[in-house]
Amino acid sequence: MADGVPSGSVDRRSEPPADPGTPRIGARAPASPAASTARRSALRAAAIYAAIPLVAGGMTLATVGLSGSGIASYFPLAGVDVFYSFLRMLAAYAASLGFALAYGYYAATHRTGERVMIPVLDILQSVPILGFFPIAIVFFVDLTPGSWIGANLASVFLIFTSMAWNMVFGVYESLKTLPSDMKEAAETFHVRGILLFRRVLYPATINRLVYNSVLSWTGGWFFLVEAEIFTTNGSNALAGIGSYLSFAASAQNGDKFLAGILVLVIVIALLDFAVWRPLGHYAERFRFDQSPSGEAESVAAPDPRSRFRRATSYVTQGVRAGVTRITTPLVQFAAITIRPARKPSPTRRTILYYLALGVILVAVWLMVIAIAVAVFHVYTQPIVGSVRRQILQLPLAMGASTLRVVAAYAVCLGISLPLAYWIARRPRAGRVGLPIVEVIASFPATALFPVIIFELIPVLTPEGAAILMLMTGMIWYLFFNLLSGMRALPPDLEEASRSFGLKGRRFFWRVVLPGIFPALITGSITAFGGGWNTLIVAEYLNSGTGHSLSLLGIGQAIDIGYVEPNGIPLMVAALFTLIATVIAINELIWKPLYRRAVELYRYD
Amino acid sequence: MALIRVDHVEKGFATRHGSITIMQDISFDVRDSDFVAIVGPSGCGKSTLLRLIQGLDRPSAGEIYFKDQPVRGTCGQMAMVFQSFALFPWLTVSQNVAFGLEALGWEPERIHAQVERFVSVTGLDGFQEAYPRELSGGMRQRVGLARALAVEPAVLLMDEPLSALDPLTAESLREEILQLWQDPNLPPDAVVLVSHNIEEAIQLADRVLVLSRRPAHLLADVAVDLPRPRDRKSQAFYDLTDKVYSLITEGAPAPSATTPVPPNGTPGTTTG
Numbered sequence: 078m079a080d081g082v083p084s085g086s087v088d089r090r091s092e093p094p095a096d097p098g099t100p101r102i103g104a105r106a107p108a109s110p111a112a113s114t115a116r117r118s119a120l121r122a123a124a125i126y127a128a129i130p131l132v133a134g135g136m137t138l139a140t141v142g143l144s145g146s147g148i149a150s151y152f153p154l155a156g157v158d159v160f161y162s163f164l165r166m167l168a169a170y171a172a173s174l175g176f177a178l179a180y181g182y183y184a185a186t187h188r189t190g191e192r193v194m195i196p197v198l199d200i201l202q203s204v205p206i207l208g209f210f211p212i213a214i215v216f217f218v219d220l221t222p223g224s225w226i227g228a229n230l231a232s233v234f235l236i237f238t239s240m241a242w243n244m245v246f247g248v249y250e251s252l253k254t255l256p257s258d259m260k261e262a263a264e265t266f267h268v269r270g271i272l273l274f275r276r277v278l279y280p281a282t283i284n285r286l287v288y289n290s291v292l293s294w295t296g297g298w299f300f301l302v303e304a305e306i307f308t309t310n311g312s313n314a315l316a317g318i319g320s321y322l323s324f325a326a327s328a329q330n331g332d333k334f335l336a337g338i339l340v341l342v343i344v345i346a347l348l349d350f351a352v353w354r355p356l357g358h359y360a361e362r363f364r365f366d367q368s369p370s371g372e373a374e375s376v377a378a379p380d381p382r383s384r385f386r387r388a389t390s391y392v393t394q395g396v397r398a399g400v401t402r403i404t405t406p407l408v409q410f411a412a413i414t415i416r417p418a419r420k421p422s423p424t425r426r427t428i429l430y431y432l433a434l435g436v437i438l439v440a441v442w443l444m445v446i447a448i449a450v451a452v453f454h455v456y457t458q459p460i461v462g463s464v465r466r467q468i469l470q471l472p473l474a475m476g477a478s479t480l481r482v483v484a485a486y487a488v489c490l491g492i493s494l495p496l497a498y499w500i501a502r503r504p505r506a507g508r509v510g511l512p513i514v515e516v517i518a519s520f521p522a523t524a525l526f527p528v529i530i531f532e533l534i535p536v537l538t539p540e541g542a543a544i545l546m547l548m549t550g551m552i553w554y555l556f557f558n559l560l561s562g563m564r565a566l567p568p569d570l571e572e573a574s575r576s577f578g579l580k581g582r583r584f585f586w587r588v589v590l591p592g593i594f595p596a597l598i599t600g601s602i603t604a605f606g607g608g609w610n611t612l613i614v615a616e617y618l619n620s621g622t623g624h625s626l627s628l629l630g631i632g633q634a635i636d637i638g639y640v641e642p643n644g645i646p647l648m649v650a651a652l653f654t655l656i657a658t659v660i661a662i663n664e665l666i667w668k669p670l671y672r673r674a675v676e677l678y679r680y681d
Numbered sequence: 682m683a684l685i686r687v688d689h690v691e692k693g694f695a696t697r698h699g700s701i702t703i704m705q706d707i708s709f710d711v712r713d714s715d716f717v718a719i720v721g722p723s724g725c726g727k728s729t730l731l732r733l734i735q736g737l738d739r740p741s742a743g744e745i746y747f748k749d750q751p752v753r754g755t756c757g758q759m760a761m762v763f764q765s766f767a768l769f770p771w772l773t774v775s776q777n778v779a780f781g782l783e784a785l786g787w788e789p790e791r792i793h794a795q796v797e798r799f800v801s802v803t804g805l806d807g808f809q810e811a812y813p814r815e816l817s818g819g820m821r822q823r824v825g826l827a828r829a830l831a832v833e834p835a836v837l838l839m840d841e842p843l844s845a846l847d848p849l850t851a852e853s854l855r856e857e858i859l860q861l862w863q864d865p866n867l868p869p870d871a872v873v874l875v876s877h878n879i880e881e882a883i884q885l886a887d888r889v890l891v892l893s894r895r896p897a898h899l900l901a902d903v904a905v906d907l908p909r910p911r912d913r914k915s916q917a918f919y920d921l922t923d924k925v926y927s928l929i930t931e932g933a934p935a936p937s938a939t940t941p942v943p944p945n946g947t948p949g950t951t952t953g
Binding site for chain 1: 732735737755757759760761763764765766767769770771772776780781783784785812828832
């Protein structure tokens with residue numbers, strides 16, 4: 078530290094300091110508005126993370142005083158349960174983040190690894206996540222007999238599998254699409270190892286990671302609530318908002334149910350406002366997809382309202398874009414097979430290589446153990462007569478489930494196609510309607526399943542209720558993909574069509590539909606994925622009181638296998654049947670369709 | 682002593698359709714205090730050649746020497762300025778300029794001082810905390826320049842640095858680059874500039890290396906003896922521009938690396 082240097086009073090136009098060892102503390106040019114805004118956003122996000130438990134606690138205390146008012150009296154109970162659910166989400170998210178960074182980094186920087194890791198992830202992402210849940214419960218409960226840890230670990234693992242894959246692809250794609258001149262710049266200046274990671278690779282992934290995190294949490298809530306509802310079938314009901322809602326509905330306690338929904342909505346909205354929006358704004362800094370020689374961009378306006386609006390549109394864009402990005406693995410897979418061979422890139426062994434390798438080895442090891450335990454169970458248990466009967470019925474069950482999913486898909490298509498077309502053609506309606514739709518889409522529809530099951534079955538018939546529930550898990554994937562496809566249609570296509578006299582219905586069938594074909598396929602793929610995942614709660618629910626639901630299907634088979642004693646072989650067999658069918662459908666129908674769509678119908 | 686010696690370098694790629702030779706038998710020297718420009722038709726491999734010199738890529742045949750040592754991996758005494766600036770959008774101007782210094786393991790105070798020095802030298806004062814997206818193209822390239830100079834390289838390699846800028850900005854940056862090179866107290870010692878702009882090459886460089894179409898070889902090593910500051914409107918300037926231009930467009934194989942081929946062929950030989 079040198080002395081005699083006045084801080085804060087340096088003429089910026091003076092000569093460079095004669096003494097190179099002099100730090101000029103405090104002598105900085107005024108921070109650019111963008112930098113300080115981003116810093117403030119990040120700080121605010123951190124503060125709110127801490128404030129959530131405080132707010133929840135405060136709410137609890139506040140409503141304790143409001144005795145007598147029906148709904149409010151349930152707030153404390155609901156609040157506690159939501160808090161437990163939130164903790165599970167947080168744990169799963171943290172694990173996904175670490176896993177995504179390790180796996181994505183490794184796959185993007187090591188060519189031999191990439192050939193194996195990306196297709197593996199592709200398959201993993203096709204597998205209906207929720208199918209694994211019963212096995213996960215059995216596995217973890219066996220590991221920790223007699224305590225509540227097992228079921229909780231299983232649910233965290235479940236959410237992890239719903240988040241991790243698309244986050245890995247986010248990291249992987251960010252690193253792959255890093256502009257080559259930036260990589261060359263790093264090489265020119267000998268930036269390697271940890272420094273390279275800190276200054277180049279990790280920042281490059283932040284933008285996509287934030288987008289994918291928003292999406293992951295949306296999907297995560299859906300699956301978590303679904304999983305918690307599922308656990309009410311057995312004896313290990315998890316303490317969480319899902320089971321809370323399920324018990325409230327089965328006891329026909331409207332106030333209690335409503336309180337639960339309200340608290341859930343408040344928490345999700347709070348997270349949205351306090352975490353995702355500021356984070357989205359912060360992540361803007363890390364985009365590198367802008368033209369290099371463009372004009373200087375105007376700095377974020379200091380006006381809080383416009384900043385809010387910008388952050389709003391960013392995050393809702395993120396949700397929307399994130400849903401369409403679920404398609405990434407299949408896109409990736411198709412692209413890998415179509416793209417011409419590239420030059421091999423040099424591989425380098427760094428500390429991060431070994432770290433990533435370690436994480437992956439641990440994950441693989443754990444999965445192998447889980448499978449081994451499942452197989453062990455199957456072979457060491459006698460197959461009881463009733464169970465054997467049901468195993469033999471599996472193909473029929475699979476067929477029934479498939480029909481249900483297809484039916485739900487057809488209805489979704491019938492709704493989303495016109496809706497998307499209508500919104501795409503009326504930007505004004507879109508500006509109002511779309512945010513509403515996005516807010517609705519970010520709420521886990523599974524929270525409403527108990528109501529659908531216990532109240533609406535008499536109205537809809539069990540099959541109708543099942544299809545309705547399936548639809549809630551499918552429609553947003555389809556809708557947002559179709560919407561983005563329609564919006565991506567070049568406007569000159571419409572002008573050309575009009576000049577040739579093509580209007581109305583003919584325009585729709587001959588121009589719009591072929592134009593959105595790739596989006597239609599990706600939307601359908603992801604919608605079906607959502608459908609498979611909803612099966613185990615859409616086909617069977619038996620919480621003990623009130624109506625129960627049990628329809629012949631693969632979801633029902635998995636559930637019964639879980640609930641009945643000696644039912645594990647059934648559960649495992651049903652799961653494998655489901656996986657095999659889904660993968661077969663993906664490989665034989667969706668992927669060829671998608672490749673065709675990409676080759677024929679893209680116009681960029 | 683030649684700072685850089687390019688010795689019979691050849692570069693080819695293997696593709697799905699077989700192998701392509703991009704350049705062959707390229708040989709030239711870059712001496713201390715040289716300002717060398719490399720020009721040639723689009724796609725002839727000028728940028729590839731620059732990357733071979735830097736060490737980002739290896740030649741298929743031949744060798745490149747820096748101070749008589751073969752270049753293996755990126756050479757630390759050469760720094761590159763990129764056509765698309767290659768700045769990191771999440772780093773401030775100061776952090777971008779300091780990019781190469783961190784890798785050298787300097788202490789923070791030393792880095793800070795060096796960054797301040799070159800931020801000043803390239804006219805970026807006051808923008809230390811700005812992000813690249815807030816800067817115009819010319820300013821961004823100044824950051825690229827400051828970053829390259831901050832590591833005090835012996836040779837500055839420039840890959841079409843001004844192609845992405847509008848003509849007025851490019852012109853002022855040209856002047857600045859010349860001043861930097863001419864200042865004995867500042868790096869670099871030598872500059873190798875790749876450009877598709879012949880006038881720019883002649884305005885800045887002492888020697889203009891002309892590459893042919895693919896597979897590229899050295900058509901000519903044209904000396905530019907005009908005194909600086911150079912008058913673009915002088916006859917001598919026009920003549921040189923003309924000469925280089927016809928070399929590029931006619932691009933016939935040269936018998937030796939330093940004599941240009943007359944456009945219509947010499948009597949007694951046939952040109953293709």
